[in-house]
Amino acid sequence: MSVLTPTRGVRAIDRINPVAKLAAALLLAAVLVLTIDWVSAAVALACEMLLFLWAGLTLRVFLWRTALVWLAAPSTGITTLLYGQASGQEYWSFGLIQVTDGSIDLALATTLRVLAIGLPAVVLFITVDPTDLADGLGQVVHLPARFVLGGLAALRMVGLFIEDWRALGLARRARGVADGAVLRRLGNQTFALLVLSIRRGSKLATAMEARGFGAPIQRTWARSSTFGLREWSLIGIGLMIAVLAVVISVSTGNWNFVFA
Template sequence: MTLLDAHARTGRMSRVNPVAKLGASALITIPLVLTLDVVSAAVALALELLLMPLAGLGWREFWARTWIVWALAPLTGLTIALYGRTSGEVYVDWLFVEVSQGSLILALATTLRVLAIALPSVVLFATVDPTDLADGLGQVLKLPARFVIGALAGLRMVGLFLDDWRALELARRARGVADRGRLRRFLGMAFALLVLSIRRGSKLATAMEARGFGAPGVRTWARESRFGAAEWGLMAVGLAIASMATAAAVAAGTWNLILGPGG
């Protein structure tokens, strides 16, 4: 576990049930997915940035976890600006590239929407422990225990997957077969890792069946997953952000329902 992981798992937000974090992210995302306009995305992003300090992450940790979002969101907007729907005054018209007033507005709205959707998801789920999430899905949302435990076991294997990849790479270098032919080396390692993953998955499934994970009946849980005032408060914050963003867009006349006739 890295230092960032340790800090995220011990902050204030780490004690909130992961199901509430999932629900708050969904409440923020739904209205932003239904519309594509600058006002709703800008209002949601501004409110989220104001509330980010309450997530319990330091600014250094925040940038370390979200820099990829800040880097990729403008690239998404750039693609829309160059190849998006043309409307209004045209500024650049060259081959397949046509930059207009409408495409620039659409690009800005897309960039802000990507940031408004991705940032709270990254920040909230940075403080989620996979076991806590499985407990919440099984006890709060009442999802099938067999599915939840199987997904948790698979998620726990991701770390071993990365370790196996590094071990295979070092072993091939030690044998002198990793100095040339990068594509061939990648395909060989991918196939070897696939075989290893299938074998490990079969052994894990057998072990879990032997320990009664697939038994019928009501399953007991080692830890109780609570859903109380803090969780409802986080859900209320997500609903408030979504409501204020939607109300601002409707008041400004920029609300654009994507699923509607003109979407």
């Protein structure tokens, strides 16, 4: 099971138009990036945890798919704790490192904000089929068909990149060149994957152009993409979570506008 492979099922969230999922995630993220305080992020994260039960993911699948977010959040928090803006009482210092009341609050807010933005984005993303997303972007948002089809082809190739990376690693190991320095091996393998990706992308673009995917015509879609009550309900839930987080943060005096 790949981290990027979408989950398919008959749950309620699987029947919602991917455009609504994208809109809800972007709406919530847009509000949370406007402030750096732990209250708004904590409120949003608490509400999201309740909604994750509705996604129908098992605990194992949820933790596996969101593993990068769980690793990135504390890493960001630790960096902010050590090198963040110093204010208030100082607890420990060493060179450029200063741990103060201000850096602790900022680290907590940053960690919670990464979780509050990243977790719903990943959960909604893994319940989206790329073809359904392309149908929604083309029929609901009315984006240019050339852009939508190109994006769909790129998303379909992500799984191939993962398989190529594994194949390159096995090939290098079979040839006895995989036991060198880690950074050097990573750089060589990344460059090889880049060359392979460019070559495959060029071939795919040529094939799609030859089949008329880039023609300047009014394109029809094989499957209809609808946007109704379920989709507006999901967007409304995202809006309510964002508003609740802002109201509680402002009422408690913790709202910290980033552009102030």
